[in-house]
Amino acid sequence: MGLKPATNPDVEAVAIELSIDGKSVTAKDGVSLYDVISSTGKIIPAMCYHYTFDPFGSCGMCLVMQEGKKAPVRSCTAKATAGMIIRTEGDDLFQARKKAVEKHLSVHPLDCPVCDADGHCELQDMAFQHGVTNLANAKQKFIPEDTRSPALDFNMNRCIACAECINVCKDVLMIDALQFMKKGGFNQVVPKGDLALSCEFCGDCLAVCPVGAITNKFSKYLYKPWQMKKTTTTCNYCGDGCQMHLETKDAEVVRVTSLLSWKNKWGDRADTGKGHGGLCVRGRFGFEYIDSAARVKQPLLRKGNQLVEVPWLEAMHQVVEQFSEIRRKHGSDAIAGLITARCTNEELYLFQKLMRTGFRTNQVDSSARYGHLNFVHASRHALGIGRSPNDWEDLTKAKAIIVIGSNITETNPLTAVRIKEAIRVYHAQVVVIDSTATNMAKLASHPVLIKHGTEGLVIDGLVKATLELGLIDEDTTGKYPKAFEALKAAVAHVSLEQVAARTGMSVEALKTTAAIFAESPRSIILCAEGIVRQPDGYQNVLKLIDLAWVTGKLGQPGCGVNTVTEEPNEQGAVDMGVAPEFLPGQAPFNDQVARDRFAKAWDVTLPAAGSGANLVEILKGCKSGKIRALYVVGENPLATLPASMEVRAALDRLELLVVQDPFLTDTARMAHAVLPACTSAEKDGTFTNLEGRVLRVREAMDPIGESLPDWHIMTAMANALGCQWEYESSNDIQAEIMKLLPGYYNLGQPRKVVPTVGRYLSNGYAVEVAGRYRAPASSDVKSQRPYGLLMGQTLYHSGKMSTEAPGLIKIAPNTGRLWMNPQDMKQLAVSEGGKVRLTSDRGSLQVAVQSDQSVAPQTCFFPEHFNEPPVKDLMSVQVDPTTGVPSFKRIGVTIEKA
Numbered sequence: 001m002g003l004k005p006a007t008n009p010d011v012e013a014v015a016i017e018l019s020i021d022g023k024s025v026t027a028k029d030g031v032s033l034y035d036v037i038s039s040t041g042k043i044i045p046a047m048c049y050h051y052t053f054d055p056f057g058s059c060g061m062c063l064v065m066q067e068g069k070k071a072p073v074r075s076c077t078a079k080a081t082a083g084m085i086i087r088t089e090g091d092d093l094f095q096a097r098k099k100a101v102e103k104h105l106s107v108h109p110l111d112c113p114v115c116d117a118d119g120h121c122e123l124q125d126m127a128f129q130h131g132v133t134n135l136a137n138a139k140q141k142f143i144p145e146d147t148r149s150p151a152l153d154f155n156m157n158r159c160i161a162c163a164e165c166i167n168v169c170k171d172v173l174m175i176d177a178l179q180f181m182k183k184g185g186f187n188q189v190v191p192k193g194d195l196a197l198s199c200e201f202c203g204d205c206l207a208v209c210p211v212g213a214i215t216n217k218f219s220k221y222l223y224k225p226w227q228m229k230k231t232t233t234t235c236n237y238c239g240d241g242c243q244m245h246l247e248t249k250d251a252e253v254v255r256v257t258s259l260l261s262w263k264n265k266w267g268d269r270a271d272t273g274k275g276h277g278g279l280c281v282r283g284r285f286g287f288e289y290i291d292s293a294a295r296v297k298q299p300l301l302r303k304g305n306q307l308v309e310v311p312w313l314e315a316m317h318q319v320v321e322q323f324s325e326i327r328r329k330h331g332s333d334a335i336a337g338l339i340t341a342r343c344t345n346e347e348l349y350l351f352q353k354l355m356r357t358g359f360r361t362n363q364v365d366s367s368a369r370y371g372h373l374n375f376v377h378a379s380r381h382a383l384g385i386g387r388s389p390n391d392w393e394d395l396t397k398a399k400a401i402i403v404i405g406s407n408i409t410e411t412n413p414l415t416a417v418r419i420k421e422a423i424r425v426y427h428a429q430v431v432v433i434d435s436t437a438t439n440m441a442k443l444a445s446h447p448v449l450i451k452h453g454t455e456g457l458v459i460d461g462l463v464k465a466t467l468e469l470g471l472i473d474e475d476t477t478g479k480y481p482k483a484f485e486a487l488k489a490a491v492a493h494v495s496l497e498q499v500a501a502r503t504g505m506s507v508e509a510l511k512t513t514a515a516i517f518a519e520s521p522r523s524i525i526l527c528a529e530g531i532v533r534q535p536d537g538y539q540n541v542l543k544l545i546d547l548a549w550v551t552g553k554l555g556q557p558g559c560g561v562n563t564v565t566e567e568p569n570e571q572g573a574v575d576m577g578v579a580p581e582f583l584p585g586q587a588p589f590n591d592q593v594a595r596d597r598f599a600k601a602w603d604v605t606l607p608a609a610g611s612g613a614n615l616v617e618i619l620k621g622c623k624s625g626k627i628r629a630l631y632v633v634g635e636n637p638l639a640t641l642p643a644s645m646e647v648r649a650a651l652d653r654l655e656l657l658v659v660q661d662p663f664l665t666d667t668a669r670m671a672h673a674v675l676p677a678c679t680s681a682e683k684d685g686t687f688t689n690l691e692g693r694v695l696r697v698r699e700a701m702d703p704i705g706e707s708l709p710d711w712h713i714m715t716a717m718a719n720a721l722g723c724q725w726e727y728e729s730s731n732d733i734q735a736e737i738m739k740l741l742p743g744y745y746n747l748g749q750p751r752k753v754v755p756t757v758g759r760y761l762s763n764g765y766a767v768e769v770a771g772r773y774r775a776p777a778s779s780d781v782k783s784q785r786p787y788g789l790l791m792g793q794t795l796y797h798s799g800k801m802s803t804e805a806p807g808l809i810k811i812a813p814n815t816g817r818l819w820m821n822p823q824d825m826k827q828l829a830v831s832e833g834g835k836v837r838l839t840s841d842r843g844s845l846q847v848a849v850q851s852d853q854s855v856a857p858q859t860c861f862f863p864e865h866f867n868e869p870p871v872k873d874l875m876s877v878q879v880d881p882t883t884g885v886p887s888f889k890r891i892g893v894t895i896e897k898a
């Protein structure tokens, strides 16, 4: 332990000089000698080492000669010290390493022809490199394969006991699901307690295993490495934007591998702040939706009660005819469009352009409306920036992190790994405030369980505690004395005792959190679904900005108020202008200068300033009959929104519902026309991740059936409507975006965003802030029903798309059960699998229950990915008056034993 460089970004390790193969090398004192050697570009063999965790020193391959020592030393576990004289080459070292390979091979089955790692095996490479041809005293282990896990098989006959799997799981992921156990005379890797593997199934252990001892159940025996095409692309599940290799064989997706691998074992741990290259379960094992048999392979048109397969030409002809007819008869505002933030930037850009220039309507919205726009609007309003200001590296190197209203390990697992890195490597203080006992809370220095729906009140308490304790930054507040006085007056009535009584967060915890945040040099707030997808989300983000302002954290390097995006391209959807309030580049739709610029670039007259409708207004318009035709790309409002939104009735009234989707979703089943769209594996483009980084999406295979990329379908539709678009590839669209939004792509690096508070604090802040701290934190606080029903994302799924991936369904099927705290179940006298009646102001249903320790007492949880039973229909919807964001993920309920 302790061999790694700088464990504190503020303290640089002392520089030392040593000699490697006769050359003088400068290094950091105390780091692994192996890292120093590899930093010179010299790669010596190493089978148990990976730079992301501390060295283990078991394989005996990284041997070097150190002057003054008789025997070779293991360079991975040796510390670099000043004056060392090291030799890394020579016949003696070659022979010693060869002996180590022979030792490993002598207990290794030579079943390479059927091993998944054939061609990607470090032991194979080492045997080859060292010319191992003869094995004296070879013996077989005959250990039965452990196939109990739903995703991974463990073949311990092939294991070389390098512990990389154990170390990555324990050190990097802080999950610690594996261990060594002596069984049958051999040290074997087993899931903890030798039970069936129960973990997050990220597959990072599989990635770092240098041999084929851990295998992927979903691709086993399906390929030989040379048959595969490997495409580096971006994951299509969440806004972390992980890079992955999608490996295909003909028209089949065989597996996903990560940048993290035993092959990239050389690096500086300080670099892992940018990501360790691993994936989560969704990214690694959720690929089977791509070539699923359930894909829509041909266009469908409604004929009578049936959706019937038709040729593309017929489908497009009818769709365009009907859109045109409706526009002719009822005007442009009889048409509206919704699109998913799983589309690429180029497609999102084209979609809003098609709606605004082809259909001439500003009734256009995306799934970013489900929450992310609360953050964007608050941050733009106060700071002039429409996204999170900090990147992963800032998060890793922060000294204080407040995670509020975010089950980050479930929604954005790789952002969670950055926080784990902050805890483990940089010893950050992490305060997790949530109404669920989240996984991150278990690792945090300060876990705080609060009553559901009280996040807003907690923020009131944090601001108040900051002022009471004088934790303010006078330089900052002194610049805006009137604003500061207004804030003080606004929170004058807030009593920490009352906040504590209502939220469950003690006065002491409020004060400690305020102090940790204010006193740390680099402090980050991360808020997510528990803030931005809830009522008052917009105001609550503004309150967090107040907190960051008075403590002097706004605009300071490594500090800021951030959020995460649950879908891969929510940020891109906003940046590309898929919202009635924004043109591309988040230019306000009503801003005349911006309007003129885009009207000129697109050579059209834009829909009138002040016109437009967002998601909720569009659905209302459909229901009232004002909107007669709806174009839905990848969205599924029927399956997402609760019954109280009356989506079915709204869609039923439409004269034309066109759904463009890879799958026949609930919404698509109601459509008049279904256009088969490709998944992101079949097209090129880009996503903008939660850091603002624009990442490449690359075509890994031909489109399935007759499906087409969304941009291609939109281009065809626009041209049939009379536009003259000449895009032949997503690159053509990119070229147009580059001209209109210079610097947006920025070679994959997020553009730096610098908050400016002056305009906000000097203009109307006093009036605005007076109301902010009087608003009810959430209607749920007032609910008379004793339990809180929460719906949200789980680690193994993402929206509804992941439910089309058999692997993820195998790992996490819909149990149809409500998750409850065991204490509550005991109190209600319901046992595991027993039934309860769940009643909200919106309805009642019977549901079986399962116990879950992470669910706080007096709350219950149902995964939002499943509608069987239709728990979502118990939710009511509250629409934010400023941002139009509909909140429907939490409600008060009564639970009785059925």
Ligand code: SF4
Binding pocket: 165, 168, 169, 173, 175, 176, 177, 178, 199, 200, 201, 202, 203, 204, 205, 206
């Ligand atoms: S899959 Fe991930 S969580 Fe599970 S044992 Fe492997 S590294 Fe650990």
Ligand code: SF4
Binding pocket: 158, 159, 160, 161, 162, 163, 164, 165, 166, 189, 205, 208, 209, 210, 211, 213, 214
């Ligand atoms: S299973 Fe693989 S990674 Fe784990 S100890 Fe064995 S060889 Fe190493």
Ligand code: SF4
Binding pocket: 235, 236, 237, 238, 239, 240, 241, 242, 278, 279, 280, 281, 282, 283, 284, 412, 413, 414, 415
């Ligand atoms: S963290 Fe998000 S982007 Fe990364 S692999 Fe998982 S789902 Fe994909």
Ligand code: FES
Binding pocket: 045, 046, 047, 048, 049, 056, 057, 058, 059, 060, 061, 062, 074, 075, 076, 077
């Ligand atoms: S890499 Fe050093 S002992 Fe294995």
